[in-house]
Amino acid sequence: MATPTSDSTPFLPDSRQAWIRLSLALIIGSLGSVGMWSVVVALPAVQADFAASRGAASLAFTLTMVGFGLGGVIAGRLTDRFGIVATIALATVLMSAGYLLASRSTALWQFNLIHVVIGAGSSATFGPLMAEASHWFERRRGIAVTVAATGSYIGGTLWPPIVSWGILTFGWRSTHISVGVVTTVLMLLMLAVLRAQMGTVTRRSHVNAPPPKVDLQLSNNTLTTLLFVAGIGCCVAMAMPQVHIVAYCGDLGYGVTRGAEMLSLMLAFGIISRVGSGFLADRIGGIRTLLVGSIAQGVALLFYLFFDSLASLYIISAMFGLFQGGIVPAYAIVIREAMPASQAATRVGIVILGTVGGMSLGGWMSGVIFDATGSYAAAFMNGLAWNALNVTIITALMLRARRRTAFAPGASVA
Known part of the structure; x- marks a missing residue:
């Protein structure tokens, strides 16, 4: 069993502890990426339920992307200030609330608009997580960042068939509730393990991260x-x-x-x-x-x-x-x-x-x-x-x- 980083034991980049953190980050990224993929799978069922056009129903994906892009900037700022664990915990609750609210939508505009929230919640498990992983490594920083980013592709492989099965079996509303509950439980569990691995001093791991290595003479x-x-x-x-x-x-x-x-x-x-x-x-x-x-x-x-x-x-x-x-x-x-x-x-x-x-x-x-x-x-x-x-x-x-x-x-x- 790995010993969490304590106040008296400084964290070493590229160490075994770093690889444990990266493994957890990959799992968290795979779970959180559901916010990017579920809307694509649910599109036909939602379109039929609200008797809408394909273009009107597709707006949910566009608004998910809007939330993902803008949310990534906000989540990045929060990560730099408060740390990755607190930021993703907040984003997880936000994404879960989005799924629960989406399941109770009575009009298509409500369903579409709520996907801004889902996209914003999902964003914390991509860009900010890549940046965080870069602080844990120096010699293997490249592989660390790309492994953290791979969570979104793994999620894109695993989530669509799961969501599709849920929609065919239980309907899109029940599936959205299930996704919200399951991802919240699993992600908060993974975050609790990551928090234990990071200890109290290094939750904002950029504080002791290696300095930049390239000088382009640009602001x-x-x-x-x-x-x-x-x-x-x-x-x-x-x-x-x-x-x-x-x-x-x-x-x-x-x-x-x-x-x-x-x-x-x-x-x-x-x-x-x-x-x-x-x-x-x-x-x-x-x-x-x-x-x-x-x-x-x-x-x-x-x-x-x-x-x-x-x-x-x-x-x-x-x-x-x-x-x-x-x-x-x-x-x-x-x-x-x-x-x-x-x-x-x-x-x-x-x-x-x-x-x-x-x-x-x-x-x-x-x-x-x-x-x-x-x-x-x-x-x-x-x-x-x-x-x-x-x-x-x-x-x-x-x-x-x-x-x-x-x-x-x-x-x-x-």
Whole structure:
């Protein structure tokens, strides 16, 4: 049995204690991500119950994303000030209340609006948890951040079939109540164990976290703004296949089932990508890892333009998932490498807001372009343009970091 960190025993980064914390964070992230996935599964049942249009019922997902993005910034700020345990505990209660209120909705607008609360509650188990995990490691920081982020993909694999079974067996209202109760009990239990592992002094673990290792000679606000814009760019591009692959396969005559299989394939390979990018970041750094992922994502998008056979789409979708899964966690690694630990969760939350905005904008924009052109070809090209914006920003940061290394006092000039 592991001995919790006590006031007299300082916590050591990369220790066994750190790996125990990371394991708990992965479980908590997998549980909390239900707020992002349940709304997609419940959509048909809710639409039928309220006799609504598909567009009106789909607004619940949009508002979930709004709550997730804005909630991540607030949760990040609370984490920097009060610690991750208190923040996720509050978010858990908030998300649970959202599910219970959603189950009692008497009108679709109520159901949709309540999903802002559900999204906000879920957000604490993504960006802030990645930032927190970065404080527990130094040599293995990259893998720690990406493992913490992988909880959302694991949740995306496990929760949809569970929620679907519940809706078919008990109805969507009873299922929402069950999700709220079960996740509250399990998450609070995991948080209690994490709190015991962290002890009293290190609940705000950034206090004793290792300092930044990269100096870009940019203010924290400037760097945050650049990463925010870069996040929009990469996720507008990312949204094109993820949001529209099912419809795209339907248009090509392959059927929506094939498209759904390709989407699952993306998420499955995304798990591999997230963990693999962590190993890469520990060797070459967060900025270079982010650049590699962004360039690779652009290559996969380019393939979509030239190949549309069924077999090729399966292969390209697997490639896309393998290339893009590590991009979003890499932002958290860059922030932790270049900014003070005391601001990490807040800054990560702001950049994650940019990525969420990019996903929302990209999904909508691709649909508009398709309506205007009757084809997804222009939408893929639009994604490539936004991806190029991301690559340009990250390349500039990488070159700046290289110049700082080259001309730092005492550095040798090749």
